[in-house]
Amino acid sequence: MNRTTTALILGAALTAAAAAPAIAQSQPNGGAPLTIQAVTERPSLNLSAYGEVKAAPDMASISFGVVTEAPTAAEAMRQNAARMTEVMAALRRAGIPERSVQTSGLNLSAQYDYVQNEPPRLRGYQANNRVTVIIEDLAKVGTTADAVVAAGVNQIDGISFGLKDPSAAENQARQLAVRALQGKAALYAQALGVELGGIRSLSEGGGYTPRPPVMYARAEMAMAGADSTPVAAGELTVRIDITGVYDLR
Known part of the structure; x- marks a missing residue:
């Protein structure tokens, strides 16, 4: 048998193996049969969609701080502790429970004056104590901010709004996302003139994210005698993104 004949026979054997759905071959030494499976990629649709719902927030978070400066580190810390004690009492x-109050930062740093062509001159020390407060009654947000400022807070970093339990809003967004995905898949199948098969895979992204803090200027604040600070909670957007792969027939 010449080389050309051998190549033709081998090529025909491989073609037959690829066309067959499965071929079992015996392994030497009595091993388990080896199965050669022909793989045919079926046409599919890979699509994305999202569901989005609006929800009214039912909680808020305020971050603020007490900053004090003094000639010595010990005096800066002492003044800061005294003012922060008044803030905690306020x-x-x-009506803010202790479990809703958390220290988010405590810092002590040296402060220098800089003059051109002269070495830095130590001016004193700055103590910075920062606290984050969770407020579950939105009616208390403005009055709480006023109370802590009156007690000694001189920096407010920001306020953010959120949901105590976002699961209901997320589930509603999931349902909307699936409906949008199904509608899009049906539209593509109709436009292509093919039949839409079952869904092969589905993945999810996104979800509830608290609204970023609304930032306030870090400056000395005097609220005594003023009306309660107005605060508008607005609405939150809860979005679920999904991706699905559908078979086409």
Whole structure:
């Protein structure tokens, strides 16, 4: 048998193996049969969609701080501790439970004056104590901010609004996302003139994200005698993104 004949026979054997759905071959030494499976990629649709719902927030988070400066580190910390003690008492009087108050930062740093062509001159020390407060009654947001400022807070970093339990809004967004995905898949199948098969895979992204804090200028604040600070909660957007792969027939 010449080389050309051998190549033709081998090519025909491989073609037959690829066309067959499965071929079992015996392994040497009594091993398990080896199965050669022909793989045929079926046409499919890979689509994305999203569902989005609006929800009214039912909680808020305020971050603020007490900043003090003094000639010595010990004096800066002492003044800061005294003012922060007054702030904590004001929070209790405002009805904020201890579990909703968390220290988010405590810093002590040296402060220098810089003059051109002269070495830095130590001016003193700055103590910075920052607290984050969760407020579950939105009616108390403005009055709480006023209370802590009156008690000694001189920096407010921002306020953010959120949901105590976002699962209901997320589930509603999921349903909307699936409906949008199904509608899009049916539209593509109709436009292509083919029949839409079952869904092969489905993946999810997105979800509930609290609204970023609304930032306030870090400056000395004097609220005594002023009306309660107005605060508007607005609405939150809860979005679910999904991707699905459908078979086409």
